[in-house]
Amino acid sequence: MRATTIHAPFDVRLSEVPDPVIEQPTDAVVRIVAGCICGSDLWSYRGENAITPGSRIGHELVGIVEQTGSDVRTVRPGDFVVVPFVASDGTCPNCRAGYQSVCQNLVGIGGRTNDGGQGEYARIPYADGTLVATPEVPDDALVPSLLTLSDVMGTGWHAARAAGVRAGHTVVVVGDGAVGLCGVLAAARMGAERVVALSRHQPRQKIAREFGATHVIAERGEAAEAAVLELTDGVGADAVLECVGTDQSFATAFAVARAGATVGFVGIPHGVEVPIRTMFQRNVGLAGGVAPVRAYLPELMTDVLAGAINPGLVFDEVRPLSEVAEGYRSMHERRAIKTLLRPGG
């Protein structure tokens, strides 16, 4: 089969690789209907994360179950499934507590030894603990929204949950990537009264508004902080979603949080120094991390199938899998917010 491999910075290729087969009785093999490129894939693409040449890249996918191992009980061939960005056994104490992303037997999607999401097929370990099937094969128009449940929508949801968003809140979302935009959608869906998106890019502002942002602040840094404080009579936001992961974005997040608020963070931290004294003096908490998207999948899938949310709007570019390298370039150059890849062409 064909799958995307990374060889060096700015060198991703569609390569011929072995067809996946059932290796463990808990495995499933999935024919990929759609995959996509993640903002976090760009860390590798740009060489900011270490690269093992020839390893698979891409960890978001939806597809049709082709084959299951003898122990698999909850999905069967023909099912349409959403695949979270990590596989989890579903039975360890962390999984049972709803933190499948910290599964004691966690297996990544993609990488040196596992199939990734940017290919034609993928072997998925721990099918019962990982996959969630739709009740029936969905209309193709729903595929983009379902695909976001593999990562970005569940991650934005996690940011909002971790930040303790509640009905009536004023919520600030730092970051206008796909995750930040999904954070806007999550906050609005949770009943926030005001959702403030920090974005200076018009196409992203537009999606933010479609997702429920009531305010868009185009300023950055101190000017953005001042704008939020003005909006909140100097008090700050009830909840803040940190969806970037840089020191600057963390600083902004803490600066706009009201006393007693929580910053929900899901951006992979790179060079972040947590302002612990400010947290102490102002009682601002920090919670979040690698999102347990598996925990949120049933609820969010119901919302997508019912048309209550349409997170698939974050995909502003669709390409056949054969153009995966162009897709990376689009996202790297910020010409695309997020690129969906269709192995079918």
Next chain:
Amino acid sequence: MRATTIHAPFDVRLSEVPDPVIEQPTDAVVRIVAGCICGSDLWSYRGENAITPGSRIGHELVGIVEQTGSDVRTVRPGDFVVVPFVASDGTCPNCRAGYQSVCQNLVGIGGRTNDGGQGEYARIPYADGTLVATPEVPDDALVPSLLTLSDVMGTGWHAARAAGVRAGHTVVVVGDGAVGLCGVLAAARMGAERVVALSRHQPRQKIAREFGATHVIAERGEAAEAAVLELTDGVGADAVLECVGTDQSFATAFAVARAGATVGFVGIPHGVEVPIRTMFQRNVGLAGGVAPVRAYLPELMTDVLAGAINPGLVFDEVRPLSEVAEGYRSMHERRAIKTLLRPGG
């Protein structure tokens, strides 16, 4: 009147200072029945915090209202009151949200310009927003426990609240000072099934057990972490209370937290580097800060008056105010856990 002043490291004195008077219509003047020395006073005493020579020290007190300003409505002369360690207006958005310790008009107790808790009298600003009176003047035997509500018990309670302690939890308390011991008491009172105190000092271990600790771990660092993990089948604690504030104590707190747990922190952070990558990977949150003891006072006062909790056990030394300098030495040399001072002698 006489009040304690600090002049240089290891130089605290009982000095003659002006009698306090009502300056604002929202003030009250309190005759101090009991004050005490806080672990945080030792930061100044040891010269680890900057000292303004001649400034007042001590921020914990209970006493009898002597006089009130014309706007004061909730307390009156003759009332026995607990004084939180900071004065808060009670009306700003932060106060109304239950974060009186982040009051927009916060006034410290003690310091360069305000009366402190280690003296004979104190002018307390924002009496209505700050003071909480008992229904009647309590029996003298209850004074130590009521005094802890001024700081350490409310602070231990805040650590447990911030950490999200719930019935059935396994809770680890890092720190066996008065605040840590009160954190043990708070966790037990909130229904924790197992409360693990980290302490190597026998008198503190004894109080921890009286406060409800089900396990005491005398090891430190990695050995302590291993002991907690063994106790929890490798999973970690459901909630962790960080009651010290050093980099080592934070490291221990994060190492023993289970995935999805929160570290509740109330120790003033000194040189702490927050392990943000670990927080991210394991979904461990951090919440807490300067405790809004005023928010917890009514509930905790009810518990003390009913005999449901007896936090006054943390005072293992009682001295007349005239011996305040000896009291500091006792605590500095760890001969005393916490020293209560009686202006009456």
